[in-house]
Amino acid sequence: xxxxxxxxxxxxxxLLLTGCxxxxxxxxxxxxxxxxxxxxxxxxxxxxADRPYAxxxxxxxxxxxxxxxxxxxxxxxxRGRTAIFRLPFPARPTDWRLVERFGGGPLGEQxxxxxxxxxxxxxxxxYTLVTCTxxxxxxxxxxxxxxxxxxxxxxxxxxxxxxxxxxxxxxxQKDDGPKLEIGPDKLPDExxxxxxxxxxxx
Numbered sequence: 001x002x003x004x005x006x007x008x009x010x011x012x013x014x015l016l017l018t019g020c021x022x023x024x025x026x027x028x029x030x031x032x033x034x035x036x037x038x039x040x041x042x043x044x045x046x047x048x049a050d051r052p053y054a055x056x057x058x059x060x061x062x063x064x065x066x067x068x069x070x071x072x073x074x075x076x077x078x079r080g081r082t083a084i085f086r087l088p089f090p091a092r093p094t095d096w097r098l099v100e101r102f103g104g105g106p107l108g109e110q111x112x113x114x115x116x117x118x119x120x121x122x123x124x125x126x127y128t129l130v131t132c133t134x135x136x137x138x139x140x141x142x143x144x145x146x147x148x149x150x151x152x153x154x155x156x157x158x159x160x161x162x163x164x165x166x167x168x169x170x171x172x173q174k175d176d177g178p179k180l181e182i183g184p185d186k187l188p189d190e191x192x193x194x195x196x197x198x199x200x201x202x
Contacts, residue, residue, distance in 0.1 A: 025081065028072070029064040031088035037098050038080045042124060042144040047080025052101040054108070054151035055082065059095050063088065067106040073153060099148055102129055102139035105155030111162045113147040121147015125164065132159035132172035140166050 025036070037055070039048040054071050056062060061070040062085070074083055082098070099110065111129070113122045122143060129139040129152050141150050152160045163170045 025077065026083040027086060028083045029062070029086040031086045033087045033090050034084055035087070035091065035096070036084045037082045037096070039076050039082065039098055039100065040080070042100075043142040048076055048100065049078050049080050051076045051080070052104070053082060053098060054101040054110075054153065055085070055096070055098050057091060057095050058097055060089075060091070069106065069108060071108060071151065071153070073101055073104060097148075099144065100141065100150040101153055102141075102150045103131065103137065103153040105153050107155070107157060108151055108153035109160050110151045111149045113143040113149065113162075113164065123147060126166045128163040128165065128167040128170045130161045130163065130170050130172055132161065136172055138168070138170060140168075 027034075039051055039053050040046065041048045041051075052073070052075055054073055056065075056069075056071045062072055064085075065072050072085075076082060111127075113125045113127060114120065115122050123145045125143045125147070127141055127143060127149055129141070129149060131137045131152060131154060139150060139152065143149055149162065154160070159172060161170075161172055
């Protein structure tokens with residue numbers, strides 16, 4: 001998904017930000033390097049307002065996240081903007097992963113949609129995520145430009161299954177075969193632009 005910018009925003013990804021107001025947004029973490037993002041809906045390309053999101057680094061960990069997965073979970077504002085994050089070290093644009101989030105809790109997984117003949121992700125493909133709880137919970141979405149699904153977060157170890165297409169009646173299968181799941185420590189090759197977000201313009 002191509003990155004875009006909007007003049008009203010005052011911060012830019014992977015740049016040290018100085019003399020810039022936070023515009024009422026929370027500031028997470030400590031350090032001289034500040035980052036902020038806009039979550040984009042993979043189906044429309046528009047800012048995803050008031051949407052749960054997951055943010056993590058492909059390389060390294062976010063020092064303000066204590067859970068083993070190292071995934072920060074938040075909610076975008078009315079403009080689709082995340083909180084402002086401060087780090088004690090610089091991070092490249094391709095190191096960040098920002099995706100929509102389904103559920104909440106310290107555990108979770110993410111999947112990549114492929115066509116079966118290669119490991120390359122399939123963009124903008126409809127899917128259904130199902131958490132195998134009682135009753136099961138379903139999330140319907142569209143894969144991003146790298147084929148990534150939303151991050152499915154859970155409070156306890158839970159089987160999470162992926163179905164291609166919009167399946168309103170999808171139920172957990174006992175033998176679901178090999179999973180296509182990936183996590184913060186196992187991601188596709190770097191894209192030219194970080195998936196799922198647009199940098200804010202200076």
